[in-house]
Structures are given as structure tokens and as C-alpha cells.
Amino acid sequence: MTVRVRFAPSPTGYLHVGGGRTALYNWLFARHHGGAFILRSDDTDAQRSTDEFRADILDSLGWLGIDWDEGIEVGGSHGTYRQSDRFDRYREVAEGFVASGAAYYDAATSDDLKLIRDQATASGSSPVYDGRHQLSIEAAQHRVAAGDPPPIRFAVLRPGETRFEDAVRGEVVFDHANVDDFVILRSDGSPTYHLASTVDDVDYAITHVIRGEDILSSTPKHILITEAMGAERPTYAHLSLLNGPDGKKLSKRHGDTAIRAYRDAGFLPPAVVNFLAILGWSPGDDEEIVSLQDMVERFELGSVSKNPAVFDTTKLEWMNGVYIRQMSPEAFAIELGRLVAGDLGRELSEAETQSLVDLAPLVQERAKLLTEVAPQVRFLFVDELEYDRASWDKVMATPEALAVVEGARSALAGSEWTHQGVEAALRTMLDEQGLSARKGLQPLRVALTGSSVSPPLFESIVAVGRDRALERLAVAKKRIG
Ligand code: GLU
Numbered sequence: 001m002t003v004r005v006r007f008a009p010s011p012t013g014y015l016h017v018g019g020g021r022t023a024l025y026n027w028l029f030a031r032h033h034g035g036a037f038i039l040r041s042d043d044t045d046a047q048r049s050t051d052e053f054r055a056d057i058l059d060s061l062g063w064l065g066i067d068w069d070e071g072i073e074v075g076g077s078h079g080t081y082r083q084s085d086r087f088d089r090y091r092e093v094a095e096g097f098v099a100s101g102a103a104y105y106d107a108a109t110s111d112d113l114k115l116i117r118d119q120a121t122a123s124g125s126s127p128v129y130d131g132r133h134q135l136s137i138e139a140a141q142h143r144v145a146a147g148d149p150p151p152i153r154f155a156v157l158r159p160g161e162t163r164f165e166d167a168v169r170g171e172v173v174f175d176h177a178n179v180d181d182f183v184i185l186r187s188d189g190s191p192t193y194h195l196a197s198t199v200d201d202v203d204y205a206i207t208h209v210i211r212g213e214d215i216l217s218s219t220p221k222h223i224l225i226t227e228a229m230g231a232e233r234p235t236y237a238h239l240s241l242l243n244g245p246d247g248k249k250l251s252k253r254h255g256d257t258a259i260r261a262y263r264d265a266g267f268l269p270p271a272v273v274n275f276l277a278i279l280g281w282s283p284g285d286d287e288e289i290v291s292l293q294d295m296v297e298r299f300e301l302g303s304v305s306k307n308p309a310v311f312d313t314t315k316l317e318w319m320n321g322v323y324i325r326q327m328s329p330e331a332f333a334i335e336l337g338r339l340v341a342g343d344l345g346r347e348l349s350e351a352e353t354q355s356l357v358d359l360a361p362l363v364q365e366r367a368k369l370l371t372e373v374a375p376q377v378r379f380l381f382v383d384e385l386e387y388d389r390a391s392w393d394k395v396m397a398t399p400e401a402l403a404v405v406e407g408a409r410s411a412l413a414g415s416e417w418t419h420q421g422v423e424a425a426l427r428t429m430l431d432e433q434g435l436s437a438r439k440g441l442q443p444l445r446v447a448l449t450g451s452s453v454s455p456p457l458f459e460s461i462v463a464v465g466r467d468r469a470l471e472r473l474a475v476a477k478k479r480i481g
Contacts, residue, residue: 001207002034002035002036002207003029003030003033003034003035003036003207003208004030004035004036004038004204004205004206004207004208005026005029005030005035005036005037005038005206005207005208005209005210006026006037006038006039006040006071006200006201006204006206006209007019007022007023007026007027007037007038007039007040007068008039008040008041008042008197008200008211009023009041009042009057010041010042010043010044010045010048010049011041011043011049011050011051011053011054011057012045012048012049012050012053013053013258014053014056014057014060014258014259014260015056015057015060015061015258015259015260016257016258016259017242017250017257017258017259017262017276017311018212018241018242018250018257019057019259020060020061020064020259020272020276021239021242021276021277021279021280022210022211022212022239023061023064023066024064024066024273024276024277025210025239025277025281025299025304026210027066027067027068028277028295028296028299029208029210029299029301030069031296031299032296032297032298032299032300035207036069036070037066037067037068037069037070038068038069038070038071038076038081038204038206039061039068039070039071039072039073039074039081040071040072040081040082040083040200040204041054041072041081041082041083041084042083042193042196042197043082043083043084044083044084044190044191044193044196046084049084056258056260058072058073059260060258060259060260060263063259063263063269064259064269064272064273064276065269065270065273065292070204078203078204083191083196083200086196086199086200087189087190087191089199089203090185090191090195090196090199091185091189091191093195093199093229094152094184094185094191094195095152097152097154097184097228098137098152100228101155102154102155102228103152103153103154103155103184103228104131104134104135104152104153104155105134105135105137105139105140105143105150105151105152106131106133106134106135106150106151106152106153106181106183107133107134107135107139107143107150108129108132108133109133112133113129116128116129126177126178128158128177128178128179128180128181129153129180129181130158130181131153131155131181134153135150148187149187149189150187151183151185151186151187152183152184152185153181153182153183153184154181154182154183154184154194154221154224154225154228155181156176156179156180156181156182156224157176158176158177159176159177160176161173161174161175161176162174162176162179162220162223162224164219164223164233164236165235166216166236166237166238167208167210167235167236167237167301167302167304168237168238168239168240168301168304168305168306169213169216169238169306170306172216172219174217174219174220176220179220179221182194182221184225193218194218194221194222194225195225197222198221198222198225198226198229199225199229201222201226201234202226202229202231206234207234207235208234208235208236208237208301209222209234209235209236209237210237210239210301211237211238211239212238212239212241213238213239213240213241214241215238216238219236219238237301237304239280239304240280240305240306240307240308240309241308242279242308242309242310242311243308243309243310243311244310244311244312245310245311245312245314247308247310250311254311254313255313259272262316265369265371266339266369266370266371266372266374267316267320267369268320268323268324268327268335268370270292270323271316271319271320271322271323271324272316272320273292273295274288274289274290274295274319274323275315275316275319277290277295277299278290279309279310279311280304280305280307280309281299281303281304281305282303282305283295283298283303284298284303288319289319289322317368317369318368320368320369321367321368324364324367324368324370325364325365327364329357329358329360329361329364330357330360332356332360332363332364333353333354333356333357333360334353335370336356336360336363336370336373336374336377337352337353337356339370339371339374340356340374340377340378340381343374343375343378344378344381344382348381352380352381355380355463356377356380358459358463359377359380359455359459359460359463362455362456362459363376363377363455375451376449376451376453376454376455377455378450379448379449379450379451379454379460379464380460380463380464384475385449385450385472385475386450387446387450387451387479388446388450388451388452388453391446391450391451391452391453392446394452395442395443395445395446395452396443396446396447396476396479396480398439398443400433400435400439400440400443401443401480402477402480403433404429404430404433404435404440404443404444405443405444405447405473405476405477405480406473406477407429407430407432407433408426408429408444408447408473409470409473409474409477410429411425411426411428411429412425412426412461412466412469412470412473413466413470417462417466418462419458419459419462422458422461422462423458426440426441426444426458441457443476444457444461444473445457445460446476447472447473447475447476448460448461448464448469448472448473449464
């Protein structure tokens with residue numbers, strides 16, 4: 001059997017981090033087994049589906065590095081892989097069910113259904129619709145002819161139960177006493193999620209359905225439809241939901257929930273992938289940093305936890321820092337340079353990129369996010385510094401500031417232009433003035449980089465170059481007054 005899995009987002013929102021994890025687990029499972037990963041679009045809801053969300057889902061998957069073998073955009077032997085193009089197929093299956101007795105046209109009105117709910121509430125039982133208002137085929141045909149087609153419901157056998165072995169959760173049993181005769185085709189001819197999703201899974205020969213636990217209670221319905229189609233059930237795996245660090249269901253209150261927000265905030269795709277991968281899956285040995293190749297080799301549904309996973313952005317930031325440190329100085333400088341260039345509105349020259357390469361190891365050491373670092377290296381690429389106000393006010397108002405800035409000008413005018421040369425010249429100058437490095441260096445940092453937060457000072461000064469450094473000291477002196 002060739003493994004075939006799918007990710008089936010509805011383009012009714014940006015790709016959520018939970019969706020990103022579901023996509024990743026499907027992808028890892030397919031790659032592990034040498035199977036096919038399929039991307040389809042569950043876009044039956046024309047009102048809520050938008051091109052913007054469609055594009056975001058594809059962009060976000062692409063950014064994560066998740067590719068698909070069949071599906072929207074790339075094609076395959078099953079048409080467009082968009083549900084909105086398959087309404088005829090869903091209707092055909094629904095009508096086939098009516099013909100075989102697996103489903104029926106139904107005349108229940110919303111008042112009828114409300115009455116059933118009220119009675120159930122009163123008697124403490126579950127409000128299950130049992131088909132008591134079903135229509136004969138002739139009566140249904142009259143309604144169709146009159147322009148008022150009735151919906152089609154699936155006939156659930158009661159008493160009865162549906163049982164399956166979930167690859168993550170173990171055995172799951174649903175008593176049909178709690179499963180409605182559910183609508184599969186609405187009166188407007190549109191399929192419900194249950195019908196469209198299951199028909200696609202059968203038609204596309206999906207072997208494993210890996211998806212969120214929010215859908216678990218729909219799975220007996222999907223199994224009933226699958227069997228009524230005469231098809232074999234896929235294996236189901238329901239992934240636990242994501243919680244915030246406070247143990248409550250992940251929501252915007254906990255921070256951003258769209259993958260795109262993490263891209264925009266400067267996270268590295270491999271860090272996000274690693275973070276999503278270990279949200280509920282354990283590669284074993286308590287390891288947390290896992291290469292993509294290792295994930296593919298080791299991924300198994302059996303080692304996915306059924307407990308809710310905690311989405312903790314502090315941990316993601318830490319992990320991003322780990323991945324930043326794993327980058328070569330060249331790769332880091334290119335990524336960082338791209339951000340800085342965007343910010344400056346111009347390309348960086350080769351020499352400028354080289355200055356980032358030189359500083360890279362020092363910056364990488366402490367960085368968590370590229371977007372956090374970009375403003376800290378901007379001083380290398382501007383003619384005129386913009387001073388961070390708070391930094392200036394804090395250190396330039398001190399009595400030592402002027403003396404240090406003046407002393408640094410003569411010290412740097414004659415020093416050797418290396419890290420050691422610059423450092424020695426400045427330390428001697430501070431000694432002569434009887435100032436500690438802690439006090440004396442901060443004004444220089446602000447004068448030369450514009451902020452009291454910068455990469456290590458001596459290397460930064462070397463990177464600025466002697467002429468610009470002397471000029472900046474002159475400007476600062478004037479500004480101090
Ligand atoms: N379109 C459904 C969703 O986005 C897919 C669920 C499933 O995988 O069956 O929740």
C-alpha cells in the first residue's frame with residue numbers, strides 16, 4: 001500500500017499555527033513512508049473563502065518548506081483539487097445513497113428540530129434527529145419540481161456504534177444514540193463538510209487522515225459515508241489541540257496564531273518547523289533540536305502524544321536563537337542584509353555585506369530574532385546617525401560624556417585600526433581620565449552607533465571605519481554642546 005495523506009485547509013482564514021503543524025505532520029508522515037502528500041482546498045463555503053486566504057496558505061506552506069506532490073497548483077490525476085469544482089460529484093454520491101437507502105430526503109423544519117432539541121433537554125437525553133420527517137422519493141420529487149428541493153440526510157442505524165483505532169488516541173467508540181442523521185446535501189445543492197471531505201478522501205485514495213482533534217466527533221459520520229460508498233476506511237489520527245502556556249486553548253490572547261506573523265516577525269523557517277514538529281511529537285531522548293532529515297527518518301504517529309501541546313512563544317524564540325547560531329556568518333549576513341536593505345530602501349554594497357559577515361559571529365551569539373538585530377546594525381550603513389532618544393538622554397547628560405567623546409577622538413585618530421588596537425587606545429584614554437569602562441564606554445557607544453544597544457563596541461567601531469568614527473565623535477561633541 002502506498003501511503004497517501006492530505007492537508008485540507010479551508011481558505012477562510014490565514015494558515016494557523018495548528019494548521020501548520022497538521023500540514024507538517026502529514027508531510028513528515030508521507031516523506032517517512034515515501035508516500036504522497038496532497039494539498040486540497042476545502043472551499044465549499046463560497047462566502048467565506050477568499051483569494052487572499054488561498055494565497056496566504058500556499059505562501060505560508062512554501063515559507064515553511066512544505067511541498068506537495070499532488071493538489072492545488074501542482075495538479076495530479078484528480079482534477080483541480082478544489083471542492084468548489086466538485087459539487088456534481090458530491091450530488092451524485094448523495095443521490096446514490098438515496099437510491100440505495102443509505103440516505104433520504106428530509107422534510108424536518110427548523111421548528112421540528114427545535115422541538116426535538118427541547119424534548120431531549122427536558123428528558124436529559126441527547127438531541128438526535130432520527131429521520132421521523134423523512135420524505136418518500138415521490139414526495140421529494142414534487143418538492144424538487146416546485147423549486148423547493150429538500151435536503152438529504154444520512155440514515156444512521158440505531159442502535160449501533162462506530163468503532164475505530166485512532167493512530168494517536170487508540171480505540172475510539174461512538175454510540176449511534178449520540179450521532180444524528182446528519183445532512184449531507186443541503187437544499188441549495190451544496191454538500192456539507194462531512195460529505196465533501198469524505199468523498200474526496202475516498203476518491204483521492206487517501207490512506208491516512210491526520211487532522212485536528214476538533215474533528216474527532218465528525219469521524220464516525222465520515223466512516224459511515226466511506227462504508228456506504230463501498231470503500232475501505234483510511235486510518236485516522238487526531239492530533240491534540242494547542243494550548244497557550246496558561247493551559248487554555250491557544251487564542252490571540254496568547255500572541256499571534258497565524259504562520260505569517262512569525263514570518264513577518266523575523267523567525268527562521270527551520271526554527272518554526274522544528275518548533276511545530278515537537279508540539280506533540282517526540283523524536284525520543286528528550287531531544288528538542290532536530291534536523292529535518294532526522295524528523296523525516298524518525299517521524300511516527302505512534303510517538304505523537306494525545307495530550308494537548310503547549311505553544312510557547314518564549315520557547316520558539318529560544319529555538320530561533322539556536323538556529324541563528326547554526327547559520328554560517330555568510331548566510332546570516334545575507335539574511336540580515338536583506339532586512340537592513342529593505343529598511344534603508346537600497347541594496348547593500350559588497351563591502352557593506354562583508355562588514356556584516358565580520359560582525360556576524362558576535363551578533364549571532366546573542367540574537368533571538370533577525371528583526372530585533374536589524375535596527376542594531378543600521379548604524380553601519382547610514383551617513384547620519386539617528387540617536388535613540390532614551391539612550392542619548394541617559395548617557396550623554398553625564399559629566400563624563402564630553403570628556404570621553406573628546407578623549408576618544410584623539411585616541412582613535414592615532415590607534416591601530418583593529419579590535420585590539422582600538423580597545424587598547426580607548427582603555428588607556430579611560431585610565432588617564434580615571435573612568436571605569438562601564439561608565440566611560442556607554443557615551444561612546446551612543447555617539448558611534450546611536451544607541452546603548454549595539455553589537456560589541458570595539459568591533460563595531462572597527463566596522464564603522466576611522467573617518468566615519470571621528471566624524472561621529474565630532475557630531476556628538478557638538479550635540480552635547
Ligand atoms: N477543511 C477542514 C478544516 O479546515 C479539513 C478538516 C479535515 O482534515 O478533514 O478544518
